[in-house]
Amino acid sequence: MIELSNITKRFGENEVLSGISLSLPEGSVTALIGPSGGGKSTLLRTINLLEVPTSGTLAIGDATVTLTEGGRLSRGQIQSIRQQTGMVFQNFQLFPHRTAIENVMESLVTVQNWPAAKARERAMSLLEKVGMAHKADAWPATLSGGQQQRIAIARALAPSPKVLLCDEPTSALDPELAAEVVDVLAQLAREGTTMVMATHDLRLASQIAERVVVLESGGVVETGPARQVFDAPERERTKRFIATLKSTGETAAPDTAPRPV
Template sequence: MIGLSNIVKRFGDNTVIKDVSVSIREGSVTALVGPSGGGKSTLLRCINLLEIPTSGTVRIGDDAIAFEPGVKVSTRAIQQLRRQTGMVFQNFQLFPHRTAIENVMEGLVTVLKWPEAKARERAAALLDKVGMSHKEDAWPATLSGGQQQRVAIARALAPSPKVLLCDEPTSALDPELAQEVVDVLNQLAKEGTTMVMATHDLRLASKVAQEVVFLEAGAIVEQGPAAEVFGNPSHERTRRFIASITHQHAHEGGGEGGEG
């Protein structure tokens, strides 16, 4: 369903993704985990081409684009691929001058040219799905972080993307607000939504993901079913990482920093 083949991403002389290949099957949830600066957010952003790979191939469904240094890919091809994805960002990125329901409608009306009434109906159904019906007409500034992120999830789902990409979706939130976001993502996972998330919230990764890819220094250290990677990792490096995060969560009550 989604294939990343031999993805390399360089910023100047710095290679942040080193020949990474991952395939993601439809209806599955994959967590990209690892230390800050390990490349998980960059790799996630290569899927919807917010970061353009230096080389390698990105495939979503029937669309594939091969990248190589110095060869420009058409904007149209990039947009065609990107349209099949929905993105949830670390800091929500809602339009402050639009109500919750207008935020969810925005892309449907402006990009997909849906009539207003049809867009409103779709938006209302999605706000209901994420438990935000009662805040349809609220401004983002009046909502908690967890509520804003749930509206952002509804907005990302509005055009029925093939895959939902989440970049550190809980890291800007206090633990109890993070929990309501974890619950919504878990519900979507149960319904068979294809998701890829970059996160170092192990509670989110272990509760929601079926597959885990552990990245460090731009390369895959270990990948496999979540229960195995978290429960019985085969690499010492993975073991240390999981132990350090579990330890840190016990101390902080689950808080965490952002990812560069």
């Protein structure tokens, strides 16, 4: 279970998150959508404290941190949260001087002190899961964007996090390569992986997410089951935003129901 309580984030005088409270059950998939600058990526990054909130309370599993205006978190508090999350970035961020399998092994060997043989076995099983075992010894520069992102997903899963966070995981990819990543994330969803994703991709959100949170100007505009929000949104602002995404043609409109709960 992930609990966000009254999360506020300011950069100087600019308040980018305004008292957001959400409960995200274990095993659920939640999509954060909304116009650019609405706060979805910032909110996602507060969940693993890549962005430390100005104030509010964050809980993942049995780890809880509370921030007050002007307060600071200890390294131990930050690690207690980050150890339970895996992060998939928009631009992959693979180590260019490591092969695919070495990228997946890295955190297991350097952070968790696993023996190399055990880490390699775990890494290979994850590469098989994302359909990249045949590229285990390839360098990132020789791989397509979709292949790199699938390796990045395997790397994020390596330490068995409680939640997988995905920040625009398909936005840097053309439609065909994006489809590869959607398929991998859909399989993880069917297996019960807890995920939170910030995305503009309606195909990704509609096929995978059970729940959608619409953000604008740092606040929650609407939240509800994915099919309801996409097909019959309650708020006029949500209707306009989804209509804009469909009309631009930048993403596929939702045409399949989200996975059953």
